[in-house]
Amino acid sequence: xxxxxxxxxxxxxxxxxxxxxxxxxxxxxxxxxxxxxxxxxxxxxxxxxxxxxxxxxxxxxxxxxxxxxxxxxxxxxxxxxxxxxxxxxxxxxxxxxxxxxxxxxxxxxxxxxxxxxxxxxxxxxxxxxxxxxxxxxxxxxxxxxxxxxxxxxxxxxxxxxxxxxxxxxxxxxxxxxxxxxxxxxxxxxxxxxxxxxxxxxxxxxxxxxxxxxxxxxxxxxxxxxxxxxxxxxxxxxxxxxxxxxxxxxxxxxxxxxxxxxxxxxxxxxxxxxxxxxxxxxxxxxxxxxxxxxxxxxxxxxxxxxxxxxxxxxxxxxxxxxxxx
Amino acid sequence: xxxxxxxxxxxxxxxxxxxxxxxxxxxxxxxxxxxxxxxxxxxxxxxxxxxxxxxxxxxxxxxxxxxxxxxxxxxxxxxxxxxxxxxxxxxxxxxxxxxxxxxxxxxxxxxxxxxxxxxxxxxxxxxxxxxxxxxxxxxxxxxxxxxxxxxxxxxxxxxxxxxxxxxxxxxxxxxxxxxxxxxxxxxxxxxxxxxxxxxxxxxxxxxxxxxxxxxxxxxxxxxxxxxxxxxxxxxxxxxxxxxxxxxxxxxxxxxxxxxxxxxxxxxxxxxxxxxxxxx
Numbered sequence: 307x308x309x310x311x312x313x314x315x316x317x318x319x320x321x322x323x324x325x326x327x328x329x330x331x332x333x334x335x336x337x338x339x340x341x342x343x344x345x346x347x348x349x350x351x352x353x354x355x356x357x358x359x360x361x362x363x364x365x366x367x368x369x370x371x372x373x374x375x376x377x378x379x380x381x382x383x384x385x386x387x388x389x390x391x392x393x394x395x396x397x398x399x400x401x402x403x404x405x406x407x408x409x410x411x412x413x414x415x416x417x418x419x420x421x422x423x424x425x426x427x428x429x430x431x432x433x434x435x436x437x438x439x440x441x442x443x444x445x446x447x448x449x450x451x452x453x454x455x456x457x458x459x460x461x462x463x464x465x466x467x468x469x470x471x472x473x474x475x476x477x478x479x480x481x482x483x484x485x486x487x488x489x490x491x492x493x494x495x496x497x498x499x500x501x502x503x504x505x506x507x508x509x510x511x512x513x514x515x516x517x518x519x520x521x522x523x524x525x526x527x528x529x530x531x532x533x534x535x536x537x538x539x540x541x542x543x544x545x546x547x548x549x550x551x552x553x554x555x556x557x558x559x560x561x562x563x564x565x566x567x568x569x570x571x572x573x574x575x576x577x578x579x580x581x582x583x584x585x586x587x588x589x590x591x592x593x594x595x596x597x598x599x600x601x602x603x604x605x606x607x608x609x610x611x612x613x614x615x616x617x618x619x620x621x622x623x624x625x626x627x628x629x630x
Numbered sequence: 631x632x633x634x635x636x637x638x639x640x641x642x643x644x645x646x647x648x649x650x651x652x653x654x655x656x657x658x659x660x661x662x663x664x665x666x667x668x669x670x671x672x673x674x675x676x677x678x679x680x681x682x683x684x685x686x687x688x689x690x691x692x693x694x695x696x697x698x699x700x701x702x703x704x705x706x707x708x709x710x711x712x713x714x715x716x717x718x719x720x721x722x723x724x725x726x727x728x729x730x731x732x733x734x735x736x737x738x739x740x741x742x743x744x745x746x747x748x749x750x751x752x753x754x755x756x757x758x759x760x761x762x763x764x765x766x767x768x769x770x771x772x773x774x775x776x777x778x779x780x781x782x783x784x785x786x787x788x789x790x791x792x793x794x795x796x797x798x799x800x801x802x803x804x805x806x807x808x809x810x811x812x813x814x815x816x817x818x819x820x821x822x823x824x825x826x827x828x829x830x831x832x833x834x835x836x837x838x839x840x841x842x843x844x845x846x847x848x849x850x851x852x853x854x855x856x857x858x859x860x861x862x863x864x865x866x867x868x869x870x871x872x873x874x875x876x877x878x879x880x881x882x883x884x885x886x887x888x889x890x891x892x893x894x895x896x897x898x899x900x901x902x903x904x905x906x907x908x909x
Binding site: 606 | 633739742745781815896900
């Protein structure tokens with residue numbers, strides 16, 4: 307392992323230098339052959355189901371037709387009208403879930419980024435114990451989600467959980483009845499806290515990696531000019547991290563927005579209305595009513611939204627990159 | 631570089647709070663797993679009234695945990711190995727060759743990573759049910775269906791990470807192997823793969839972790855006999871009496887191998903995961 311260390315250094319990948327000058331026709335078949343297994347799998351599990359999903363969204367695919375979906379009657383746009391009719395219960399609930407998810411995502415993104423950034427700055431320069439703290443910060447990320455979130459479920463129990471024990475029994479911050487954390491309005495805050503706990507170490511990881519590529523000379527020069535820690539952060543660290551942030555914010559947004567595991571493990575199959583994230587909403591809607599047509603229409607709408615957001619974001623981010 | 635005293639204090643307080651936040655669930659998990667049942671049914675206590683390992687014995691009987699364990703191990707192992715093999719071939723093509731469609735392939739594969747899982751779930755369920763009905767090939771409710779699904783899910787990220795690792799293996803090694811009479815695949819197997827081994831192991835761990843923790847598809851594509859831990863652990867909560875000490879013992883048991891694997895290989899994992907963004 308140590309021997310290999312000296313040869314493999316993924317931290318600084320050498321720029322890709324293609325053997326383009328010695329291209330021979332016989333050899334050019336090989337890359338395609340190498341890609342075949344990956345392409346077949348991608349087609350089978352990603353591309354084809356996506357197309358089938360779009361197709362299903364135009365069908366009345368109820369439980370009678372699931373075993374034989376080609377027999378399902380066409381629905382035209384009625385599934386979409388159903389999902390987007392905000393005067394009816396289904397459309398109203400979908401809109402509600404969408405807005406909840408949006409607020410949830412923005413809050414989690416902001417807090418996770420801030421915590422990750424703080425941790426990365428604190429650990430930027432060596433000091434005794436740095437390696438241990440770094441490892442501690444990685445633990446929430448390394449734990450299997452279902453195991454850590456079920457622990458949070460226990461911690462947020464009303465009668466025997468640690469959260470109420472601290473808030474009510476030890477600090478006496480909450481008077482009166484012990485609050486519920488997994489049902490009712492508080493469930494939203496519980497979900498935010500658990501999601502932040504899971505997400506900020508990833509922000510920390512990415513930002514730490516980004517900081518490693520910032521030259522120490524910059525800080526030393528700034529230090530000679532009398533710039534304090536805060537001025538150095540604003541003048542050097544933040545601008546130099548712009549490329550990392552560009553990717554990090556998008557990835558965090560998509561992961562948080564699409565998250566299913568956390569609400570499912572925290573609340574079980576019945577998420578409270580105040581914490582009804584969009585993936586859970588579509589899932590419950592589809593497997594409670596067994597109407598896959600409307601579920602697929604909602605999924606396609608979700609995909610369109612994410613495509614618009616991602617496309618718009620990348621345009622703005624790339625324009626920003628060219629100006630900089 | 632001198633650091634001001636106020637910065638050091640801010641740092642000490644900030645790091646303490648963050649470490650406390652990160653470790654609180656770990657503390658609850660570990661101590662509760664060692665508590666007798668009465669401790670976890672009453673008000674929370676920071677320490678067990680007395681230490682017991684009984685939850686680690688009882689947890690196997692409350693739900694069919696052993697069966698879920700086997701399912702998770704089989705599914706995650708096969709899916710991660712298969713995924714890395716497929717990803718290695720693709721990554722080698724992306725790293726060592728310039729060909730038409732290279733860019734398109736990378737973009738399409740990576741973009742599937744951002745799509746919501748729920749988008750694939752319903753059609754995949756319908757497709758699996760229909761394949762099972764018409765051909766008798768059991769994809770729905772079987773480990774095979776789950777394995778194929780998981781290996782595809784880890785594929786985009788695995789290809790991306792592996793291409794980064796292979797890029798960092800000097801091309802002079804390929805050339806030297808070629809001089810020694812190796813063909814392109816020969817030099818790949820004999821020279822490039824050995825040189826990239828830490829990276830490959832890191833991707834293997836990543837793929838294993840992903841499969842181990844996946845809930846959405848496992849909740850729909852498995853039945854009682856093929857259920858994985860990620861979904862099965864929920865069943866403790868549906869018992870009449872919620873044995874939180876057993877749940878914590880089980881959560882700890884399923885976490886320890888993953889966390890150890892992650893921490894041992896964190897250097898390579900972190901490097902691989904962040905390389906694309908930092909580049």
